[in-house]
Amino acid sequence: MKPIPIHARNPGPMTGDGNWTWLIPGRVPTLVDAGTGDAGHLAEVSDALGERTMAQVLVTHAHVDHVSGAVPMAALQPTARFAKMPWLPRDERWPVAWQPIADEEHIEAGDTTLVAIHTPGHAPDHLCFWHEETRSVFCGDLAIKGSTVWIPGTDDGDVGAYLASLERVLALEPARLYPAHGPVMDDPQRVLRDYIEHRRRREAQVLEALEQGDSSAEQLTARIYRALQPALMTLAQQGVVAHLRKLEREGRVRREGEAWNIMKP
Ligand SMILES: [Zn+2]
Incomplete structure (x- = not known):
């Protein structure tokens, strides 16, 4: 082929x-x-x-x-x-x-x-x-x-x-x-493993920012993507929300209005 x-x-x-x-x-x-x-x-x-x-x-x-x-x-x-x-x-x-x-x-x-x-x-x-x-x-x-x-x-x-x-x-x-x-x-196996690793790192960053006391998607995005051009911030924020929704589905964070909080056992 x-x-x-x-x-x-x-x-x-x-x-x-x-x-x-x-x-x-x-x-x-x-x-x-x-x-x-x-x-x-x-x-x-x-x-x-x-x-x-x-x-x-x-x-x-x-x-x-x-x-x-x-x-x-x-x-x-x-x-x-x-x-x-x-x-x-x-x-x-x-x-x-x-x-x-x-x-x-x-x-x-x-x-x-x-x-x-x-x-x-x-x-x-x-x-x-x-x-x-x-x-x-x-x-x-x-x-x-x-x-x-x-x-x-x-x-x-x-x-x-x-x-x-x-x-x-x-x-x-x-x-x-x-x-x-x-x-x-x-080199797809390396590329795919890098993606998986990237998502794990991003999730860790989201959890760390929540631990630091940030709670809105906007605050979290600003902390994680410090130097990003404003034009790309909206997309970046959607990506952060996508991670938050995964964590929510897994019962690890809870959403209250605009605020996201870590669920403590
Ligand atoms: Zn597409």
């Missing part, structure tokens, strides 16, 4: 350099992630397909930079099927005939078979696609080289689930990650 990276041409404050989509050529031409409908992206996908028509587009999750290109792609490739793990009602924002993918479903792609791996945390519907023969993972937003992954501080995000997802992919002993952002990772 030799997937072809095709850039979605959507750089921006939330996407950095923009997204990679991955074309798997062969008997069942398959695109992993849909991009955002940029005309240059659509043209490059068509060029890469050559005489073939697209058989299917597999979407890792329903964040706009991965999924919103589905509608213009469906107009150009009317026989392609579009598939993802359902996230309702969010999926209805992109009206194509979505087919559901279940955890551990085997999917013919290119000249081979991928296995869907449900990896929630960054988004509830997040899927990775595992190719066992090459020990490769199309990892969506599970990992981004040189950067941490944003976990929303709302019901959409779940740090505990994200850690379990990292452990699950690590247990596959992958040799390569094909991400939606940034370069291919040829």
Whole structure:
């Protein structure tokens, strides 16, 4: 399997350099992630397909930079099927005939078979696609080289689930990650272990700040991210709230209004 990276041409404050989509050529031409409908992206996908028509587009999750290109792609490739793990009602924002993918479903792609791996945390519907023969993972937003992954501080995000997802992919002993952002990772086990370690450190920082007497998410964020640009503070605060919600679920902190407090035994 030799997937072809095709850039979605959507750089921006939330996407950095923009997204990679991955074309798997062969008997069942398959695109992993849909991009955002940029005309240059659509043209490059068509060029890469050559005489073939697209058989299917597999979407890792329903964040706009991965999924919103589905509608213009469906107009150009009317026989392609579009598939993802359902996230309702969010999926209805992109009206194509979505087919559901279940955890551990085997999917013919290119000249081979991928296995869907449900990896929630960054988004509830997040899927990775595992190719066992090459020990490769199309990892969506599970990992981004040189950067941490944003976990929303709302019901959409779940740090505990994200850690379990990292452990699950690590247990596959992958040799390569094909991400939606940034370069291919040829040292995935180290990358995934670093992420797990980073989250443990962040959780320890949150608990330490609570011990110091900070209680609002704003105070905690200011203590943990001292030198952060103001523009990034809102995102950072959401990440702190995501950690607080994990600790709350585990019965280790309690929320009272805007205040978070450590539960003492
Ligand atoms: Zn995302």
